[in-house]
Amino acid sequence: MLSVFGRWYRRKFSDPDSAMLLILLLLTTAMLLLWGELIMPVLVAAVIAYLLDWPVCRLVNLGLSRSIACTLVLLCFIAVTIMLFVGLVPIITKQSINLIQETPVIWQQAQDWILTLPDKYPNYVQVYQIHQMMEGLNEKLVDVGETIISASFSNIANVAALLVYLILVPLMVFFMLKDKLFFLASISKLLPKERRLISQVGHEMNAQVANYIRGKVIEILIVGSASCVTFVLMDLRYAMLLGVLVGLSVLIPYIGAAVVTIPVAIVAMFQWGISPEFWYLMIAYGIIQALDGNLLVPLLFSEAVSLHPLYIIIAVLFFGGLWGFWGVFFAIPLATLVKAVITAWSGGPDLPSDPPLSE
Structure with missing residues (x-):
């Protein structure tokens, strides 16, 4: 071994x-x-x-x-x-x-x-x-x-x-x-x-981190604004508070959208009960989440989308446990960094393998 x-x-x-x-x-x-x-x-x-x-x-x-x-x-x-x-x-x-x-x-x-x-x-x-x-x-x-x-x-x-x-x-x-x-x-x-590999990884991550930060801020503003406007037009109570929560939920890929759905559904159910208004709101909220995941995220994070969702979730859990909010915020760039480092090492010069043992 x-x-x-x-x-x-x-x-x-x-x-x-x-x-x-x-x-x-x-x-x-x-x-x-x-x-x-x-x-x-x-x-x-x-x-x-x-x-x-x-x-x-x-x-x-x-x-x-x-x-x-x-x-x-x-x-x-x-x-x-x-x-x-x-x-x-x-x-x-x-x-x-x-x-x-x-x-x-x-x-x-x-x-x-x-x-x-x-x-x-x-x-x-x-x-x-x-x-x-x-x-x-x-x-x-x-x-x-x-x-x-x-x-x-x-x-x-x-x-x-x-x-x-x-x-x-x-x-x-x-x-x-x-x-x-x-x-x-x-x-x-x-x-x-x-520093050949350090420069290689550094140049790759510099552009990706800059694009990620700008893209994440744009995503928060678009999703938060769309949610606030939708909730206000549908006369949902605590519309601004819930809209801001929905916007901030995009910081945590996949998990954030699932978690923030709970307060939105509870407030809507408390206000209207299981009624047509409740289902109209949930459909509108589902459309916002679908557009975010299938249109906005691919446009803003084309490089990050190449990561498998399982890797992104593991990165959120791991780096969030290490560094809290900033670990969650940078989970995708850090996962991309790990991928770039592995690629750099894999592309390095390999030594000839040891000869097989004689029988």
Whole structure:
């Protein structure tokens, strides 16, 4: 067994370029695991810089200096962000408070409906089973409520850090955009000379990450806006809150759409019951999800779609468990990175295999 592993290792990592790529990946992973929280503002700034680099390059091509282009694009981004928050946050906050206040009423109605099941289906559902299920659900709801309250109090201490980030992140974004070539040259000097595979993977991932971030932001805006407009036109309660949740659900491929369907269906059922209005809403919601999955995603993420859905789900679970929100957000690029690394190693020069043993 050890000899088989040794032959595989010599074939794939005898090339110094392959060994340097492996060392760089291990060091980067260790740095993110150990100091991920400390460098989080830098990572957030890098994500925003990727998002804004495209309009900056377009303005530079039109004849503006890079400093002026970076300033204009960053000011526009900040203005749009402030307008979105000023317009959406008060509405979403009010609807969230109302929904929390009405949650006990919704739960009571759900309990009343569940208690009618033994009469409707006496051969399949027994009363004691319903009571056992209710007791278990009530205990879970109490635990979830305590967790939410404790998380809310623990987040109060992060308000000061958030205010600092609101100042530091825009400054870092500006310098990343303005001195992009300088930083790229500095990083290039730090890399070892044996960097053929590092450069190959880096060039491939640089374009894919930039396209992914821009595409994901566009997808969130389109899906969220379409959902908000649809829910408002159909007079669904908490329309803006649910529309924003649907837009944010696209951050988690496949899983997000399935999870966000639950609150949409519960609110619609609480408002209308099992009526034609309920089914009209669910059909409209299904159309939005179908258009997103079959039209919007292939247009925005043509490279990512080449990954098998099972690989994407595994990447979401694995990287989300490692790095939380950002692991989920970058699950597809990270899965693509793994694929690019495997391709680079597979394409490396192989050593001649060992001669077969004589009989």
